[in-house]
Amino acid sequence: MAEFTLEPSDEQKEIRAWLHGFAAEVIRPAAAEWDEREETPWPVIQEAAKLGIYSLDFYAQQYFDPSGLGIPLAMEELFWGDAGIALSIVGTGLAAVGVLANGTDEQIGTWIPQMYGDPDDVKLAAFCSSEPDAGSDVAAMRTRAVYDEAKDEWVLNGTKTWATNGGIANVHVVVAVVDPELGSKGHASFIVPPGTPGLSQGQKFKKHGIRASHTAEVVLDGVRVPGACLLGGKDKLDERLARARERATAGGERLKNAAMATFEASRPAVGAMAVGTARAAYEVALDYATTRSQFGRPIIDNQGVAFQLADMRTRIDAARLLVWRASWMATTGKKFESAEGSMSKLFASETAKQVTAQAVQILGGNGFTREYPVERMHRDAAIYTIFEGTSEIQRLVIARTLSGVPIR
Secondary structure (H helix, E strand, O other), X not given: OOOOOOOOOHHHHHHHHHHHHHHHHHHHHHHHHHHHHOOXXXXXXXXXXXXXXXXXXXXXXXXXXXXXXXXXXXXXXXXXXXXXXXXXXXXXHHHHHHHHHHOOHHHHHHHHHHHHEEOOEEOOEEEEOOEOOEOOOHHHOOOEEEEEOOOOEEEEEEEEEEEEOOOOOOEEEEEEEOOHHHHHHHEEEEEEOOOOOOEEEEEEOOOOOOOOOOEEEEEEEEEEEEHHHEOOOHHHHHHHHHHHHHHHHHOOOOOOOHHHHHHHHHHHHHHHHHHHHHHHXXXXXXXXXXXXXXXXXXXXXXXXXXXXXXXHHHHHHHHHHHHHHHHHHHHOOOOOOOOHHHHHHHHHHHHHHHHHHHHHHHHHHHHHOOOOOHHHHHHHHHHHHOOXXXXXXXXXXXXXXXXXXXXX
């Protein structure tokens, strides 16, 4: 088991420097353009694929880093570049995590490579869980999956929303209800292969932030997928549903549903994204404060500015430490006895919102214009307290874990 350390290895430092260079030289120069266009930045993704950043091999190398720091180090640097473009590059990873968390070895080997494609033919993947009436309330999910035993196929019907890469992805991972009586315990995840009839893109959302990342509804109308596309397989699903039915009457151990297994694995990574955005805004504000003069001296000479910067840096470092701890715990198999994964996502997300707002304030009128990147960073930061579990949901998870009480 890897010991927890605050000092990245030489190899990790090299990877971090490589990613930082890509973020500085490729992502940042393109950020404002693709934010304005509100389109998927295919040329940037293509460049990332050519360099090996957008690839299964790179993602797997970071995901299976025994220290647990591979993913958070990578996420922080890419999102330091720009949150919208970075999310377009890493958005496929959420679907990949969904397969890793719930799939068999054969499914992992079959589908994850198809999510990325290759540098000459880049592909995307989408993870589809949220619905118009079921975001945080996963028990209210309405998308249904019905098994057609005669054909060994599952038939999916419903509408998903807020799906990153939804509708434009090559592979969609869809969470659906297979047993409505079991609520969130009656969910399962399915692969929808490319070109499957009945899957279409619904509304594409025009967003406040992360506008270079494609977000849309996914409509499932009589979508038929082979039985082998049920992640984990039918035998495993039948066993899980049987245990859930027993516990539904007798009470007992809580079971993870298919969507939550994915979110729990990805929350520290989202925290690292937030740290990257916060750090970027802090650095812009620090540079501005040391070079901008008012009343004959740099504005950092004023306590009102200097103390804000001190608080910003302190919160960023604290958020990073929480993310690293949770990532190390997840990788080394330590239980989140105090919901440490949710803690990392909560604190880092709130830090990003606060730090980017302070950066706008320090830049004053300039910070409110699109000529300076903190305006975009502030808009982008708003998403961290919303997606993959709002801050309120994270607090609920933490409170329930600490108290053992089903707080509502």
